[in-house]
Amino acid sequence: MIELLMRILVYGATLSGIYALIASGFTLIFGVSRIMNFAHGAFFILGAYFGIALIHGIGLNPYLSTIISILMVGLLAAAMYKSIISPVREHEVMVIIVTLAFALIVEQVILLTFGEHGISFPSVIEGVVIVGTVLIPSMRLFVLAVAIIALIMLWTFIGKTRLGKEITAASQDAEAAMLIGLDVGRLLIVTVFISAILAALGGVLYAQVYAANPFIILKSLIFAFAIVILGGLGSVKGSIIASFIVGYILTAMIVLYGARWSELVALLIIIAILVLRPAGLLGAKEL
């Protein structure tokens, strides 16, 4: 019994930390631009695949390849924003359609180059930690630590730096931000870049614990949506809190009943929030 609870506690924290990295970026982009980026799951899993390709292709060490890989994803995201989202910004329908189509192209390209089977990122840490009578892989604790450090860095960036404060201003009121002379277009590219880097880091961490496969591009969106709706669309703080709530509910379900129920549970969570508290925990008031 205690072993089961420990497992849920640790596994849930790892999964929640990874989800927080995807969801906070998704909600950050939405906050600044009202863009719903359906390609966010693609950035997530590309982080893992670029990293794996760098390790196996040119023999880089896992740390260096992670850094190069997440920067590549960040640049790719900025390029995607410039080339395909920016021209259709005024058409809400088209923004969703082009980002979804982009995500599906990435899915197909990964399918054709890596196949549909799961691939893991080579572990950077071996061994287990013994807590009481329970064995916990060190890897999971390492992943959790990295995720928390990244979230703290994001938090500091948004709250303490000038650029971060400008992004917050733009997300609170884009027009007012423009009036006081902020270049909202430039801020948005920075936001897309940072969000993609966070997602890509999440992807690398995910592939350390689980295995990356092309279908995660869309599946990760389910959980990201459940989180951002619970946290409140546009609220970074809300999405981080919500990540841990959703992460723990899903982990408990997976440990007790099996992974195949997770999509259904995520949908039920979303429906419950929309019925009971549609603004989410810390959402904007515009409904």
Next chain:
Amino acid sequence: MMNVLLKSTSFKDKRILGILIFVAVSLIIARITPDALTYIIGLTYLFIILAVSWDIIVGYAGQINLGHTVFVGIGAYTTALLQVPSRFQGTFFEFLSEMPRIPIFASIFFGGIVAGIVGFLIGVITLRLRGWYFALVTAILPLVFIETTIIGSGVFGGEEGFSVGLERALAPTSLGKYYIALALMLVSVTTMFMIVNSRVGLKFKAVREDFYLAESVGINTVNYKVLAFVISSFFAGITGAAIVHYRSTVSPGLYDIPLMLLIILAAVIGGLGTILGPIVGGFIVYLTRYWWLKGAISAFTIAGLPINDDIILYMILIALAILAPEGLWVRVRRFVSET
């Protein structure tokens, strides 16, 4: 000569003339095309219903529905299980396996009803909120419903789906199926056309164009959005059910996102909110995907490039969205009328 004739007739007569010409051409075409192509064109007619019904909720009511295929799948599995109730044997729903057999067309209609009810439930929850929530929820529905076919694989047949048997096909020959698909398309599209050109359709457009203005002149925007969604889901449901009896099998592919993107592509090529546009778009997209494009791309794959049919279609979709967001067909028509 033709021009003079066309100019002298009124707009409404022209429309009827257009439909008559279309019916005549499609009846003649079926006689001369090879069997395999007749089969594909029949499926294209069914696909057109999907593109037009998607246009009702997206183009007319302005709500971004990314889960249209869910209703296709719900209609499909409903009719399949009504026709093959023995699939329930050995499950919790064993009592359903004793259901009396109903005629095919009744069960197709029932597929539409069930899809409409599910659409109503989802609409009531999501459409009272701002549009983003509807888009987010509908986007994940296909993935969730595909998962249900695997969780309940004893009943739904898992990834393979199951066969409903050739004896429960729409008609014994390809030509017969073709005629039934054609008739179903004509009836469905005409019904939808009449709905969007009625007072109800005007209110859909009012909701799309100016939400606050529509509210302030006393239109209950939520009710009309839900109504549009239910109508759209109903037609997706009967189409999904008809596809099952056309192909004699049901599979999770009917829920899946590639079909969704194909529907979006058809509507975007044709232009949203036009009815006629998605019809033209549906023809082009479905025949391109399943008749002309088939295999043409394999040359690239042999050359070592990671490209397949789907990637090409998604690229075309992105290019179209950027170059002609109001619809390619609308552009072409404007170009023709200006020159």
